[in-house]
Amino acid sequence: MRRVDAIHRAIQHVYEATLAPENWPNAVASVAEAGGAHRAILHAAVADGPSLAVSSGFRMDDVARLQQEIENRLPAWVEAIPVGTALRQTSAITDTDFERSELYNEAVRPAGGYYGIVAPLVRGPECRVLLTLARNAGAADFSPEDLRAATVISPHVVTALKVWRRIADSEGRASWTYEAIARLNLGVVFLNAKMHPVLANPRAEALAAARDGLLLDARKLSAIRPSDAAKLGDAISAVSRFADASRSPSESATAAFSARNCTIHRAPPRRPLIARVIPIGLPYSFSLGIATARTIVFIMEPDRPAVIDTSLLTSAFGLTPREAALAVALVQGSDLQETAKELNIGVGTARSYLKRILSKTDTHRQAELVSVLLRGSFHPLVDEKGTYNDVGKKTGSYRVGGFSLATSVS
Template sequence: MTRVETIHRAIRHVYEAALAPEDWPRAIASIAEAGEAGKAMLHAQEREAPGLAISIGFDANSAWLLQREIETRMPDWIKAIPVGKALRQSSAISDTDFKRSDIYREAIRPAGGFYGIVAPLVREPERQVLFSMGRELGKANFSDDDLGALTLIVPHLTTALQVRKRLDAADLRAKGAYDVLTHLDIGVVLFDAAMRPIFANRCAEALARSGDGLLLSGRSVSASRPSDARSLRAAIAAAIALNNTGRDASETAIRPQAPMRCYLSRSPPRLPLVVRVLPVSASDLLQGISASTRAALFVIEPDRQVAIDPMVLAATFELTRREAALAALLARGMELAEAASQSGIAIGTARGYLKQILAKTATHRQAELVSLLLRGGLHITR
């Protein structure tokens, strides 16, 4: 498998884990493979809540030691890495100083590791999320290609975490289930026992309109490729079947189940859509959802550009309307001259706006600003 293929697979697994948390270990393992790392850890910590560490390549004690170091005495060189940026440890601290550090002596050395890459994903007063991957002692340092692989994956990993957080936090009963589902920035389709779609949100309808990957009609959901359509139908049927045990419960329990996940291929170079189907029993129905619902399909578009809302940027960082509009364009990957042209302003004026934006966001370079905005401007609902 080529490096590009391992990166694409890691991205698919990351988005699948956003919909099915039990898949996070597989996603972390895929990221480690893309970066040719023997060890990896995703660490999340929230105030007044126990920390969470999903690790690959560590035994239980070594993982606990590293988790403890991160939670109790995070090294200053890690704290200095901008959110959303992947950095080789050797670029932030010399090998000599690293060998003397607490995190190496107390956690990395006992685990048999040395060189690493670290990427802070979330840094908020109430929540910290850090991804790191490492190599065994005696292995060569990570190359530029290894760092580049993680740099490509990090924005998707951050987005997936935001998706998971929004899905966990959505109070469907209080706000009205259909209203929340309608505005989710991932595709949602609900099915009855006959596999007929009874609801599709705006995102699912938009994906279907392209005719590339997901197909949606009033009576069925399918895929543009016949093999994908069969996999999709099998996934939906498997989810619905879990609600139809009845007298044949024992037979259903031992019958091999089709996977309730699949990928829908799209025209190159687009990445496949990531699909997860979950059973919905009558006892689990949320207020406002049709009583005939028996399965819910979630679909994520891995290569979709993150939408940055200028109004949110203005409110968050006290930017003017024009500064926020320029910042949003920069976050979409535009160069300053291109963003200035699209905004209808001179490049000199754009440089002046950028200077003010950097000052208000406490950043020093355009790349650092974009990293901050991608993290702070993610929106899973519209």
């Protein structure tokens, strides 16, 4: 009964390690105990990253030597073991031949070991995983009961590693999603099926913190004016039904047209905010790394000055630095005389610049020029120094599943 308990405990620890990777050493130690081993090592090598070795009972230099042997000259008898099969080394190689092998003399003997159980868990061009249980030199060989324990546990280690990799990939996608929306030049709020916020970017936080029209907390996204709050709530409710993962093809076809717009008034002379509510299907929320999100709300500020990168204008349209500076000033609302004064040039020179700008951008009127430059003026919220424009601070971590606005860090 003690062996059964040890096996169950090892399997439990293996699956716990998928959620808390720092517990893998404890899991490997439990596997060693269940298999009647003094020590164990779980070695994983992937094609697109560094190898991983989690061990119990080995010194660091012992692990390094074993890694080198496994990665550079794995014995043929180990390669011949079928994937998913746990095998005692004495079933594959005699003691005499083992004592003559490089694996024994370069790694096993210096570590003070001898008999082992070897289980190739994954073998392929992208990933190789090997589990080895070992006994100290002078100890008896593993028993059939030890081998059965290793055989029972091995598939669970494979499953746990797959889950661990998927979680890591998902977290990677989520981190890229957070980084992307944190840099957007407009407010972004993700809502779950209950229409509660699960994620907000720094710009949305800043708009809510101003207490000028927008309301945002852990329970709701709303507006200060009751009439605006009602319209925003209706828009979110109407759009949320299109986020159903099981929607029919006809509903999927109309989902693109299901977005709703509404205004959120601010104190004069500020122009109202524009909220655009869009559904997110379940597959897309998972691909974004925000599994609970069903609706996304973009919050735009019509009166916010456009931020245009002059270097982009020079590369995209061939404008000179002075022409680019003039174009940016016009987009930001200055007239030609004001711009000429700011640039310390005459009005005639400014008109000459404008003619060349119109020619290079293939536009014919100043209004058309401004429209073209605004359409191409998307600029991330983060400037070159890594600070958030109009926010004044960088942000820390986000949390998915429970509402967590960005936390400030120095």
